[in-house]
Each structure stands twice: as C-alpha cells, then as structure tokens.
Amino acid sequence: MRIGLFVTCLVDGMFPDVGDATVAVLERLGHEVDVPLAQTCCGQMHVNTGYAREALPLVRRHVAAFAGYEAVVAPSGSCAGLVRHHYPALAEATGDAALAAAAADLAARTYELSEFLVGVLGVTDVGAHYPHRVTYHPTCHSLRLLRVGDAPTRLLRAVAGLELVELPAAEACCGFGGTFALKNADTSTAMLADKMRDVLSTGAEVVTAGDSSCLMHIGGGLSRLRAGVRPVHLAEILASTAPAAGPPVAATAVSAAARAVR
Structure with missing residues (x-):
C-alpha cells in the first residue's frame, strides 16, 4: 500500500524521531511511505481558536498535498481527528463543490497510527521489542x-x-x-x-x-x-526492536583497545 505520512507540525518541528519511527513501523510491514513536502500545518490551531476562515488556505493545501495516496497516516489522534471530522464541513462551507468532495475523500483515507495498524491492516504484533x-x-x-x-x-x-x-x-x-x-x-x-x-x-x-x-x-x-x-x-x-547480537568477544576487546589508543 502507498501511504502518505501526515507528519504534523509538532513532530516535524520538535519530535522528528516520532516521524522516523512511524515510517519504520509501516515499512517493516511492507508498505511504501512518502512524506509529501508540500504539507504544512493542517490548520488545527486556527480552527480550535475560532479562526476557521483563516484555516481554509491550509485545508486546500493539505487536501492537494495528500491527493492520490491510498491511506494517510498520522502519529497523532488530534491532527487526524481534525482532517476526519472538520475538513468536510469546513470545505463544504466555502461553497466549492470540488474542494468539499476532495476533503470528504481525504477524510475517509486519513487515520491515526494505531487505528490504521489494527483496524485497517489487521495487525497487532509489529515485531517490536521494548523491555520496560x-x-x-x-x-x-x-x-x-x-x-x-x-x-x-x-x-x-x-x-x-x-x-x-x-x-x-x-x-x-x-x-x-x-x-x-x-x-x-x-x-x-x-x-x-x-x-x-x-x-x-x-x-x-x-x-x-x-x-x-x-x-x-x-x-x-x-x-x-x-x-x-x-x-x-x-x-x-x-x-523498537531487540538489539542485534554483538561482535565476538575477541573483536570487542580489540575495538576497545583501539579506542583507548586513539
């Protein structure tokens, strides 16, 4: 499946490892993941504070950026929720029938990571190892x-x-x-x-x-x-996965000695 990663502002700007991890899980399961560079803020901050009109250019951009993907996956229930539940209404209010149809289509293809893995792919065991x-x-x-x-x-x-x-x-x-x-x-x-x-x-x-x-x-x-x-x-x-087996003891000792010399 060809998946578009909806990376979200917070992940992109502050927690990029979360984006990397999302891609790693999806690729481990055999899917192709793209990160559309045209994506920006989805407009959630604007909508939540009453600036729906100001969010519309962001809605248009987001809909265009993720056109053509079989699924759009976000490591965020908050941002995925905006696209799923608010985009269709925001687009319909503009009177632009083409935008309204595209927003509704995108909403139907947008998922939070866990619901995509379990609800769409039918997977619960992704091969992870995390001893904590x-x-x-x-x-x-x-x-x-x-x-x-x-x-x-x-x-x-x-x-x-x-x-x-x-x-x-x-x-x-x-x-x-x-x-x-x-x-x-x-x-x-x-x-x-x-x-x-x-x-x-x-x-x-x-x-x-x-x-x-x-x-x-x-x-x-x-x-x-x-x-x-x-x-x-x-x-x-x-x-996260189990650590790979380390090198033989002799090789480890040599490496340690070499580091000490340097």
Missing part, C-alpha cells in the same frame, strides 16, 4: 473523536518484553488541549497534577500516548518533578 514497564495515556481526540478504542493497548500488549500497567483514571484529560493550556493555565496545571499523580502511582518507567502534544505536557511536568518517568510516543515503542 509502561503505562498508556489515551489522548482526548483519539479516545473521544476518533474512538480508536483499545487499538493502542492491543499493540502494546503484543510488544515483546513490555509490561503494560493500567493507568488509573486513564480517560481523564491531561490538561494540554493546545491553546487551552495557555489560556487556562491554572486549570491546565491542576489537571496535569492529577495526571502525573496517576502516572507515578503505576511505578512505570515510561508513559506513552499517541500524541506528542500530550506527552510534551505530561513529560514537562514529570521532568520538573525529576520523577524519572520518560515520555515515549507509541510509534517509538512499536519501532
């Missing part, structure tokens, strides 16, 4: 807008070496919500405190989710607590 204690936070848009259900946890349970521990009050929002965290900082911080308490109660080494934005929020709070819990995107866990 992990807890999963279901992000709001993936949970409530896309309704990915248990697809992420099914994928995590199939990862070799991974111990998945249930997160208390998992469905509670982490408090990020994009500009919500800026406009309602006190409320956002209180929600984050609750989420961090629940994460820490699991004794997990890693907290994972399908959105870099939520992980950035949770991870930022945990880092300030010096809690030792790492935020890792679901795609990065799924892309």
Whole structure:
C-alpha cells in the first residue's frame, strides 16, 4: 500500500524521531511511505481558536498535498481527528463543490497510527521489542473523536518484553488541549497534577500516548518533578526492536583497545 505520512507540525518541528519511527513501523510491514513536502500545518490551531476562515488556505493545501495516496497516516489522534471530522464541513462551507468532495475523500483515507495498524491492516504484533514497564495515556481526540478504542493497548500488549500497567483514571484529560493550556493555565496545571499523580502511582518507567502534544505536557511536568518517568510516543515503542547480537568477544576487546589508543 502507498501511504502518505501526515507528519504534523509538532513532530516535524520538535519530535522528528516520532516521524522516523512511524515510517519504520509501516515499512517493516511492507508498505511504501512518502512524506509529501508540500504539507504544512493542517490548520488545527486556527480552527480550535475560532479562526476557521483563516484555516481554509491550509485545508486546500493539505487536501492537494495528500491527493492520490491510498491511506494517510498520522502519529497523532488530534491532527487526524481534525482532517476526519472538520475538513468536510469546513470545505463544504466555502461553497466549492470540488474542494468539499476532495476533503470528504481525504477524510475517509486519513487515520491515526494505531487505528490504521489494527483496524485497517489487521495487525497487532509489529515485531517490536521494548523491555520496560509502561503505562498508556489515551489522548482526548483519539479516545473521544476518533474512538480508536483499545487499538493502542492491543499493540502494546503484543510488544515483546513490555509490561503494560493500567493507568488509573486513564480517560481523564491531561490538561494540554493546545491553546487551552495557555489560556487556562491554572486549570491546565491542576489537571496535569492529577495526571502525573496517576502516572507515578503505576511505578512505570515510561508513559506513552499517541500524541506528542500530550506527552510534551505530561513529560514537562514529570521532568520538573525529576520523577524519572520518560515520555515515549507509541510509534517509538512499536519501532523498537531487540538489539542485534554483538561482535565476538575477541573483536570487542580489540575495538576497545583501539579506542583507548586513539
């Protein structure tokens, strides 16, 4: 299958390893993945803050950038949710019938990573190996807008070496919500405190989710607590594999000696 990677602004600008991991998982499963260079912001920030008209040029660009792909996959329930649930209405409101049809077509081909793997490809075991204690936070848009259900946890349970521990009050929002965290900082911080308490109660080494934005929020709070819990995107866990066998002992010793000499 020829897949277009909808990389998202946050992944492209701040967490490129998540994009690399998404490509690695899809290619491991035998699919061809392109990253259309014409893609920019999908317009979510504009739409969520009431600037739908200003988002329309971005909608047009995004629809054109991903024309022709059998599927469009994003490592983000939030951004995939915008395309799936808002693009058709935004395009229809312009009165441009061609844009409305193209937006509806794109919406039907756009998926968040976990729902694509489980729901479209029918895969739960992607050949990953990740020997850590992990807890999963279901992000709001993936949970409530896309309704990915248990697809992420099914994928995590199939990862070799991974111990998945249930997160208390998992469905509670982490408090990020994009500009919500800026406009309602006190409320956002209180929600984050609750989420961090629940994460820490699991004794997990890693907290994972399908959105870099939520992980950035949770991870930022945990880092300030010096809690030792790492935020890792679901795609990065799924892309992890068992380390290759090392070189023979003699060769390792020679290499170490050579490094010491240099």
